[in-house]
Amino acid sequence: MKGAGLMRSRLGGFNWVLGAALAALTGAAQALSQPWQLNMTEGVTETSRTVYGIHMLAFYVCCVIGFLVFGAMIVAMFKFRKSRGAVAATWSHNTIAEIIWTVVPIAILIALAWPATTVMIGMAHTEESQMTVKVTGYQWKWGYDYINLGDKPYHVHFISRLDPQSDKTRQLKSGLDPFAVKQGNDQTYLLDVDHPLVLPTDTKIRFVVTGDDVIHAWWVPELGWKQDAIPGIINDAWTNIHDPGIYRGQCAELCGQDHGFMPIVVKAVPMAEFQKWLDEQEAAYAKANAPLAAPAPAIPTPAAPPVATGASAVPTAL
Amino acid sequence: MAIHAAAHYADHAQDDHHNHKPHGFFNRWVFSTNHKDIGTLYLIFAFIMACVGAAFSGVIRTELMKPGLQFVQPYFFNQMTTMHALVMIFGAIMPAFVGLANWMIPLQIGAPDMALPRMNNWSFWILPFAFTILLSTLFMPGGAPAGGWTMYPPLAIQGGNSVAFLVFSVHLMGISSIMGAINIIATILNMRAPGMDLLKMPIFVWSWLITAFLLIAVMPVLAGAVTMLLTDKYFGTSFFNAAGGGDPVMFQHIFWFFGHPEVYIMILPAFGIVSEIIPTFSRKPLFGYQAMVFAIASIAFLSFIVWGHHMFTVGMPLGGELYFMYATMLIAVPTGVKVFNWVSTMWGGSMSFETPMLWAISFVILFTIGGFSGLMLALVPADFQYQDTYFVVAHFHYVLVTGALFAIIGAIYYWWPKWTGRMYNETWAKVHFWWSMVFVNVLFFPQHFLGLAGMPRRIPDYNVAFADWNLVSTIGAYGMFLTPIMMFLILRRSLKSGAPATMHVWEGTHGLEWTVPSPAPFHTFETPPVIHDEDLAHGDITH
Amino acid sequence: MAQAQGAYYVPHGTRWPFLGSIGLSSTVVGAALWINETTPYGKYLMAFGIACLLSMMFGWFRTVIGESLAGIYSKQVDTSFRMGMMWFIFSEVMFFAAFFGALFYARNMSVPWIGGEGDGALTNFFLWKGYTPAWPTNGPGAIGGSFESMPAWGVPLLNTLILLSSGVTITIAHHALRAGRRTQLLIWLGATVILGALFLKFQAGEYIEAYTKMNLTLGSGVYGSTFFMLTGFHGMHVTLGAIMLSVIWLRCLKGHFDKDHHFAFEAVAWYWHFVDVVWLGLFMFVYVL
Numbered sequence A: 001m002k003g004a005g006l007m008r009s010r011l012g013g014f015n016w017v018l019g020a021a022l023a024a025l026t027g028a029a030q031a032l033s034q035p036w037q038l039n040m041t042e043g044v045t046e047t048s049r050t051v052y053g054i055h056m057l058a059f060y061v062c063c064v065i066g067f068l069v070f071g072a073m074i075v076a077m078f079k080f081r082k083s084r085g086a087v088a089a090t091w092s093h094n095t096i097a098e099i100i101w102t103v104v105p106i107a108i109l110i111a112l113a114w115p116a117t118t119v120m121i122g123m124a125h126t127e128e129s130q131m132t133v134k135v136t137g138y139q140w141k142w143g144y145d146y147i148n149l150g151d152k153p154y155h156v157h158f159i160s161r162l163d164p165q166s167d168k169t170r171q172l173k174s175g176l177d178p179f180a181v182k183q184g185n186d187q188t189y190l191l192d193v194d195h196p197l198v199l200p201t202d203t204k205i206r207f208v209v210t211g212d213d214v215i216h217a218w219w220v221p222e223l224g225w226k227q228d229a230i231p232g233i234i235n236d237a238w239t240n241i242h243d244p245g246i247y248r249g250q251c252a253e254l255c256g257q258d259h260g261f262m263p264i265v266v267k268a269v270p271m272a273e274f275q276k277w278l279d280e281q282e283a284a285y286a287k288a289n290a291p292l293a294a295p296a297p298a299i300p301t302p303a304a305p306p307v308a309t310g311a312s313a314v315p316t317a318l
Numbered sequence B: 001m002a003i004h005a006a007a008h009y010a011d012h013a014q015d016d017h018h019n020h021k022p023h024g025f026f027n028r029w030v031f032s033t034n035h036k037d038i039g040t041l042y043l044i045f046a047f048i049m050a051c052v053g054a055a056f057s058g059v060i061r062t063e064l065m066k067p068g069l070q071f072v073q074p075y076f077f078n079q080m081t082t083m084h085a086l087v088m089i090f091g092a093i094m095p096a097f098v099g100l101a102n103w104m105i106p107l108q109i110g111a112p113d114m115a116l117p118r119m120n121n122w123s124f125w126i127l128p129f130a131f132t133i134l135l136s137t138l139f140m141p142g143g144a145p146a147g148g149w150t151m152y153p154p155l156a157i158q159g160g161n162s163v164a165f166l167v168f169s170v171h172l173m174g175i176s177s178i179m180g181a182i183n184i185i186a187t188i189l190n191m192r193a194p195g196m197d198l199l200k201m202p203i204f205v206w207s208w209l210i211t212a213f214l215l216i217a218v219m220p221v222l223a224g225a226v227t228m229l230l231t232d233k234y235f236g237t238s239f240f241n242a243a244g245g246g247d248p249v250m251f252q253h254i255f256w257f258f259g260h261p262e263v264y265i266m267i268l269p270a271f272g273i274v275s276e277i278i279p280t281f282s283r284k285p286l287f288g289y290q291a292m293v294f295a296i297a298s299i300a301f302l303s304f305i306v307w308g309h310h311m312f313t314v315g316m317p318l319g320g321e322l323y324f325m326y327a328t329m330l331i332a333v334p335t336g337v338k339v340f341n342w343v344s345t346m347w348g349g350s351m352s353f354e355t356p357m358l359w360a361i362s363f364v365i366l367f368t369i370g371g372f373s374g375l376m377l378a379l380v381p382a383d384f385q386y387q388d389t390y391f392v393v394a395h396f397h398y399v400l401v402t403g404a405l406f407a408i409i410g411a412i413y414y415w416w417p418k419w420t421g422r423m424y425n426e427t428w429a430k431v432h433f434w435w436s437m438v439f440v441n442v443l444f445f446p447q448h449f450l451g452l453a454g455m456p457r458r459i460p461d462y463n464v465a466f467a468d469w470n471l472v473s474t475i476g477a478y479g480m481f482l483t484p485i486m487m488f489l490i491l492r493r494s495l496k497s498g499a500p501a502t503m504h505v506w507e508g509t510h511g512l513e514w515t516v517p518s519p520a521p522f523h524t525f526e527t528p529p530v531i532h533d534e535d536l537a538h539g540d541i542t543h
Numbered sequence C: 001m002a003q004a005q006g007a008y009y010v011p012h013g014t015r016w017p018f019l020g021s022i023g024l025s026s027t028v029v030g031a032a033l034w035i036n037e038t039t040p041y042g043k044y045l046m047a048f049g050i051a052c053l054l055s056m057m058f059g060w061f062r063t064v065i066g067e068s069l070a071g072i073y074s075k076q077v078d079t080s081f082r083m084g085m086m087w088f089i090f091s092e093v094m095f096f097a098a099f100f101g102a103l104f105y106a107r108n109m110s111v112p113w114i115g116g117e118g119d120g121a122l123t124n125f126f127l128w129k130g131y132t133p134a135w136p137t138n139g140p141g142a143i144g145g146s147f148e149s150m151p152a153w154g155v156p157l158l159n160t161l162i163l164l165s166s167g168v169t170i171t172i173a174h175h176a177l178r179a180g181r182r183t184q185l186l187i188w189l190g191a192t193v194i195l196g197a198l199f200l201k202f203q204a205g206e207y208i209e210a211y212t213k214m215n216l217t218l219g220s221g222v223y224g225s226t227f228f229m230l231t232g233f234h235g236m237h238v239t240l241g242a243i244m245l246s247v248i249w250l251r252c253l254k255g256h257f258d259k260d261h262h263f264a265f266e267a268v269a270w271y272w273h274f275v276d277v278v279w280l281g282l283f284m285f286v287y288v289l
């Protein structure tokens, strides 16, 4: 998968047959899906790359088995045609063959399940994170709460929804051109928001995900996983982003009429820059809430917001 | 009373001419107790529903042809997605299989009819009513259900008045399926001609015996699940509400306890069909008869313990995810045994490629492709990326359309001459096949790419990067929409002017159904046939 | 020919199922209109549907009984009926399994998780702080307000004894039938019906008590939901079973059965035992534990 990086930049305005073949082989990582894209993104985290590896492994295994099975069928169809005078044999069993094609698949399955298990154990390990972000799905927007960074509690909360340009364009018979919705060179139709989720790179970030009304799912392909946002339940997941950049995703669980219109944008920046941004937000929050004083109603949930007790109270062992 | 009744039935016996069909439309079709007529009714109903479901998918594919919303509001789009799936699954595929079971099981086991003929009539006649109720929601204020065929709460119970109609129509479908399945089991276990031992039955019969068991086991669970939806919406219960101590995910567990066996309900009879067709046109006994039976039974057993693979992203405990991954992957083994056995049946045969064989071969290849993507989905880390994308949509259309539906079409071509006594036009039937074969792949193969590139399912509009493959997919869909019309014309022409079929129809046939004349008389096997081993399906049944 | 003893009887044409379909669909459409409160006529449509269903059953069973008495049915037909009934009961078992599943899930998964046990620590911390898991519960939202749970050792225990003895009485009746002792049959079968009715009376009393005195309703969170769904569906089955038993009693009175031909009796007896066993499950998991 080394070649992927080299190919990546070449895949811009390509002759699609060639490009398709290349992309199929390399699964070039893209911040944004490309026209005619064939394969999964490799993503920008350790996890997403291993996931991509498992995906490709499974794909190749299927290709090989498919080659053998379909190959045998095609040979049979040519060799054993009645029109070529083939006479039917009368045998109808072969114990050795039957044992082989029971045992070999089992072995193959174990070979696939093994790495998958290792990755899963790693993905489930949300402890020892350096910061926590709470994600809440609403019909049809996302709410983000920065709970803590290191030991310090934060009260930053904002709502993130579809950008106005996409929103105008996506109305029924708007007559507007989806191809005209752009951020720089990126065609961001339905994949842009007003307030992106800003995250630091090279930091283990824990997400606690929930829904406010119905089930949503938070998914940014570059991070390598999705997690359902279920009302009344908290799910957790983690990421550690290597490369700064803008990563786009979408709600991935049917949540009503505007399910297709609640995208996710993650803006990953180096820690220093992030720290600065977060402190600014916190200051703005403090100013806005100065007369009110704590406890901050940062999280619209029925129970007491945890920020009131300080983030150090979020047991890291949870 | 007793004497009176006896006299009454004695009266009846006088005008019972057993090879004459009842007079009058209502007597023949509405009040029928004849397994062949009821089978025909099921098949006609399934055909109509397939067209309705296809029309809904036409709305879906047309809206998805280009980015931007051109034709329908998102909410209506969701109604189309939901209704498309419900109609296809419960209205087209399942009734089509039951129709085939009705026609063929008594013929294949040498029974005079289904075990409970009156109930058979009821199983069928509930369906048109159930679907009238379901489809009528489209015309109600607030529209049809729009929460997906999986009906996950809380979304599903946000729907308006349609929720009650949805729940009740699902109840009716369930009642119909359960009665149909009971009838099939009783027929197979109780009505076999002497000498037709269980392990001598055609594989199609075996596949239906096991499918019927699955149906009786899981349709009531679906009924329970939707009943809880109903009470959560209308009667204040808290099954799926965390504030009351319930959990939205609980619905998903109950639903998929039904839902996963359900997908095998839609594929096991297809396995049975293919296991009939391939030996016939290979002129060679089915490879590994007992292994085939055993594989079907293992798949059925496993299907009860893998439901969690639809819920990998709901946040199950790690142990649960691992368990469901391993169990799911295991299904590849017995399914593989079936695939290898079909290939081995072909190997060393003397093959010819009449239309049913073409459908059967394409089934083996395309179903296997669908199975491969299923296996990929079973790998939890990868599923975190695939889940709820078009990759899943591609997976299940390969197993459902090129799996279940193709097998049904193949079965219809295979047994049609036996049913009607007339051949169809082989050339046109091959055109139908190749046309479907090409367009179905144009339709669904690109959906793998879309899913991998990141396109979620159940969305009416998408980023422009997905435009090209969606256009390709829609073109494929438009090609597919011509296929029911083709099929209808081919079959109608056959009915009107097809060449008469011989008793054996195909050269390599085995089994009791080919020992009755074509068309099969209104009543067959009124006295049980004497079974000779060479009449049995596809010879060697000792392995 | 087919009517002759020994061959399989295939009836020719039947109108009852179609009437039944009209009945079923009118019932559910009526019910849907009713609970949606879209028209005031829903309940009338529902009543019409139920009437259709009742007349279907009446007519259908009358036909079948007539055929049976006329000696049209062979052993093989009898076996079909038996299999039909057995698999029908199996489907009923699975229907109850869905609700038992919901009960187990709520008690062993969702309530503990919401309360912070197992994998639920974060859920409890962020959303439901202060809620400690318990059973019975109406959840952290205290849906339906505070309520009393149903004690096991009063009426439910009595009802357990009633149903258990009804299982005994129906078995005695069955033996009487096989021994050809009609009076005994009528007495013991009658006793079974009475026990069933008694059960229902006590359960109705329990429900009234729950709704009027204990504030325990369908809306009392997941405890109320599972309690009433399980016991309610069970009660409906007892009602149905009691009606079937009464019909069978009348048929015994008319002398429809002899010691070799009494499938209908046995079918209802199986059904009654099934209702009995479900009750034992309920008593254990809904009341005692």
Ligand code: HEA
Binding pocket: A062, A065, A069, A105, A106, A108, A109, B150, B263, B264, B266, B267, B309, B310, B328, B329, B331, B332, B333, B335, B336, B337, B339, B367, B368, B369, B370, B371, B372, B373, B374, B375, B377, B378, B379, B383, B386, B387, B388, B392, B395, B396, B399, B400, B403, B404
């Ligand atoms: C007929 C229907 C049918 C069938 C037969 C299958 C078969 C399989 N399915 Fe599929 N599935 C569906 C219908 C079906 N499915 C539907 C409708 C959905 C979506 C529901 C919804 O959300 O709306 C779904 C979704 C679905 C998911 C959830 C995806 C998600 O939502 O994230 C998963 C995950 O594990 C899965 C797995 C499998 C597997 C492992 C099989 C296996 O049975 C496949 C086994 C077959 C093979 C593997 C090929 C042949 C084998 C060999 C040649 C042997 C050698 C092979 C190997 C060793 C690899 N399916």
Ligand code: HEA
Binding pocket: B043, B044, B046, B047, B050, B051, B053, B054, B057, B058, B060, B061, B081, B082, B084, B085, B086, B088, B089, B092, B093, B096, B147, B148, B149, B150, B393, B397, B400, B401, B404, B405, B408, B409, B443, B457, B458, B459, B460, B477, B480, B481, B482, B483, B484, B487
């Ligand atoms: C068996 C089931 C079945 C069948 C046949 C189909 C067939 C098709 N489906 Fe279906 N589809 C589902 C089951 C099925 N689908 C399910 C379960 C979902 C998920 C819904 C959800 O998310 O909730 C879905 C979702 C789904 C989507 C995703 C929607 C979304 O996520 O928003 C799309 C989009 O392209 C689609 C398209 C199509 C198309 C173009 C066909 C075409 O193949 C249609 C062409 C077919 C025909 C024209 C019929 C041919 C029939 C005959 C020739 C007659 C045969 C004779 C007899 C039956 C007697 N389907």
Ligand code: CUA
Binding pocket: A137, A138, A140, A215, A216, A217, A251, A252, A253, A254, A255, A256, A258, A259, A260, A262
């Ligand atoms: Cu939110 Cu889909």
Ligand SMILES: [Cu+2]
Binding pocket: B259, B260, B263, B307, B309, B310
């Ligand atoms: Cu499944």
